[in-house]
Amino acid sequence: MLDSSKIRTRKLYYEDAYKTEFTAKIVSANAGDIVLDRTAFFPEEGGQSADTGVLGGFRVADVKIKDGEIHHLLEDRNASFEPGTEISGRIDWQHRFSNMQQHSGEHIFSGLVHSTYGFDNVGFHLSDNEVTLDFNGVIGPDGIRDIERRANEIIFRNIPSEIRFLSGEEAKTAEYRSKIDLDDEIRVVTYPGVDACACCAPHVALTGEIGCLKVVGLQNYKGGIRVSILCGMRAMEVFFHDRDILEKTANYLSNSTDEVYHLVVKARTELAETKAALAEAAKKLVQVRIDQIPAGGGNAVLFEESLDAGAMRSAVNSLVQKKNGFCGVFAGSDADGYRYVIGKQGGDARTINNELREKFGARGGGKPEMVQGSVTASRADIETLFGK
Numbered sequence: 578m579l580d581s582s583k584i585r586t587r588k589l590y591y592e593d594a595y596k597t598e599f600t601a602k603i604v605s606a607n608a609g610d611i612v613l614d615r616t617a618f619f620p621e622e623g624g625q626s627a628d629t630g631v632l633g634g635f636r637v638a639d640v641k642i643k644d645g646e647i648h649h650l651l652e653d654r655n656a657s658f659e660p661g662t663e664i665s666g667r668i669d670w671q672h673r674f675s676n677m678q679q680h681s682g683e684h685i686f687s688g689l690v691h692s693t694y695g696f697d698n699v700g701f702h703l704s705d706n707e708v709t710l711d712f713n714g715v716i717g718p719d720g721i722r723d724i725e726r727r728a729n730e731i732i733f734r735n736i737p738s739e740i741r742f743l744s745g746e747e748a749k750t751a752e753y754r755s756k757i758d759l760d761d762e763i764r765v766v767t768y769p770g771v772d773a774c775a776c777c778a779p780h781v782a783l784t785g786e787i788g789c790l791k792v793v794g795l796q797n798y799k800g801g802i803r804v805s806i807l808c809g810m811r812a813m814e815v816f817f818h819d820r821d822i823l824e825k826t827a828n829y830l831s832n833s834t835d836e837v838y839h840l841v842v843k844a845r846t847e848l849a850e851t852k853a854a855l856a857e858a859a860k861k862l863v864q865v866r867i868d869q870i871p872a873g874g875g876n877a878v879l880f881e882e883s884l885d886a887g888a889m890r891s892a893v894n895s896l897v898q899k900k901n902g903f904c905g906v907f908a909g910s911d912a913d914g915y916r917y918v919i920g921k922q923g924g925d926a927r928t929i930n931n932e933l934r935e936k937f938g939a940r941g942g943g944k945p946e947m948v949q950g951s952v953t954a955s956r957a958d959i960e961t962l963f964g965k
């Protein structure tokens with residue numbers, strides 16, 4: 578219900594989405610919160626962020642609507658104005674036009690989803706960082722790509738928009754998508770043959786002005802999907818950015834952009850194979866070194882640059898068969914620190930682990946027969962600890 582004590586601000590953006598400059602009469606001005614008799618500033622509404630710009634020479638930080646009354650919140654909360662006087666305003670056109678492009682693109686995309694799958698747009702968010710559309714049904718990547726292509730075809734056809742206000746009676750019979758809570762006016766934005774939707778925001782007059790539409794994200798969301806789109810220059814910026822990365826990568830690989838994916842998969846596969854072969858060789862090398870250690874009493878400690886946890890444990894298991902003291906395997910370097918596994922047959926490896934903790938701040942633990950952990954200490958200090 579509308580509060581009769583409040584005045585309804587005349588929405589100049591309803592009448593002309595392309596109006597950037599206007600004059601209006603100040604209705605009230607409190608601590609940088611300005612209400613006018615009319616405004617071209619679109620407030621935050623229906624999931625879309627507010628227009629930015631200048632009012633009476635001051636930057637507008639935000640614009641909110643309450644019961645039809647539009648509040649302009651100035652960055653300078655101390656700016657003072659006299660009610661009843663005239664003020665001039667100017668919206669940031671670049672910001673507004675981008676919002677009109679994103680928003681109109683959303684209508685086309687949602688209209689196609691609705692006519693193709695019958696799903697509704699149940700959530701819309703348009704900010705300076707992202708544009709997301711939530712649908713109450715699941716469409717796969719191929720289906721989304723098809724909608725994306727068709728949306729761009731509609732953009733290129735340069736279809737003019739039609740905007741009309743419906744009376745209560747007309748609204749009952751008219752066919753249109755309605756996705757927001759409406760006040761007493763029902764404003765329907767139509768791109769003939771594509772979409773008709775009740776909406777309060779400014780839109781482009783011709784679909785060609787959207788420029789292009791690109792889907793930049795698709796995820797499952799609340800039993801349906803969330804699609805991220807970008808239109809116009811915002812889509813182009815993403816294209817420039819992604820194309821740069823692709824070309825840099827192709828140059829680095831000395832190949833064409835078409836080959837990049839195939840080459841990266843190949844390189845990763847080869848890397849995994851090389852790592853596995855290296856690990857196997859390191860394991861064999863450790864075994865050769867263990868074989869050279871004479872059996873008998875005392876401690877034993879081995880250092881390797883890189884050895885995986887499994888190889889370290891099996892090396893310790895081999896060592897404890899030969900030596901009855903503490904048997905340690907350390908992998909790493911003095912600079913980066915070491916991971917370690919220490920075992921002791923018939924004894925308690927935790928005692929030397931405690932010394933590593935106390936002397937060098939090692940982190941680790943385990944059972945009496947085997948402990949593992951990590952430590953930052955020099956090889957010489959560790960060897961001293963093992964009595965080497």
Ligand SMILES: [Zn+2]
Nearest residue numbers: 680776777778
């Ligand atoms: Zn709209």
